[in-house]
Amino acid sequence: MARAYAELFAGLRVDPAHVLLTTFEADHEELVLVRDIEVMSMCEHHLLPFHGVAHIGYIPGHDGRITGLSKLARLVEVYARRPQVQERLTSQIADLLMSQLNPRGVIVVIECEHLCMSMRGIQKGGSRTITSAVRGLLRDDAKSRAEAMSLILRG
Numbered sequence: 001m002a003r004a005y006a007e008l009f010a011g012l013r014v015d016p017a018h019v020l021l022t023t024f025e026a027d028h029e030e031l032v033l034v035r036d037i038e039v040m041s042m043c044e045h046h047l048l049p050f051h052g053v054a055h056i057g058y059i060p061g062h063d064g065r066i067t068g069l070s071k072l073a074r075l076v077e078v079y080a081r082r083p084q085v086q087e088r089l090t091s092q093i094a095d096l097l098m099s100q101l102n103p104r105g106v107i108v109v110i111e112c113e114h115l116c117m118s119m120r121g122i123q124k125g126g127s128r129t130i131t132s133a134v135r136g137l138l139r140d141d142a143k144s145r146a147e148a149m150s151l152i153l154r155g
């Protein structure tokens with residue numbers, strides 16, 4: 001039992017800042033977006049799962065540095081594998097990207113079904129909760145935000 005919880009909450013043992021230590025010189029200053037990253041997390045109120053997908057986009061900083069694509073998915077894992085609420089999960093990912101990668105903007109959109117609403121309580125399966133956290137240029141510039149949103153919604 002203790003091992004099962006250790007696995008479920010493995011994200012608590014990892015320093016999220018370490019995930020983004022891998023960066024590359026790419027001279028790329030346009031949007032980078034990774035869609036449909038699987039999310040498996042645990043609602044901190046009921047200790048029941050919520051699951052779905054995350055879409056993470058960023059516009060690199062003026063130095064054009066990028067991070068490894070898998071690091072974005074790893075960041076989702078670190079913050080998801082702990083008791084969570086979806087809103088905090090969304091903003092933690094966006095805030096860490098802003099502070100570590102120093103990009104011009106970040107957008108994180110997460111869509112999940114919460115089993116605490118499906119299996120118990122109100123018992124409404126199939127509803128999806130969508131949260132977003134938008135920072136920097138992607139928040140302030142309507143054109144950049146619209147471009148990112150259109151790519152996110154395309155799927």
Ligand SMILES: Nc1nc2c(ncn2[C@@H]2O[C@H](COP(=O)(O)OP(=O)(O)OP(=O)(O)O)[C@@H](O)[C@H]2O)c(=O)[nH]1
Nearest residue numbers: 021022023024026032066067068069070071072074
């Ligand atoms: N930005 C970007 N990253 C890429 C591309 N192709 C591969 N990568 C990433 O390059 C990174 C290399 O990181 P490393 O930490 O050196 O390699 P790794 O240990 O295999 O990394 P993991 O895949 O996280 O296990 C990984 O995050 C890959 O996902 C690409 O076209 N663009």
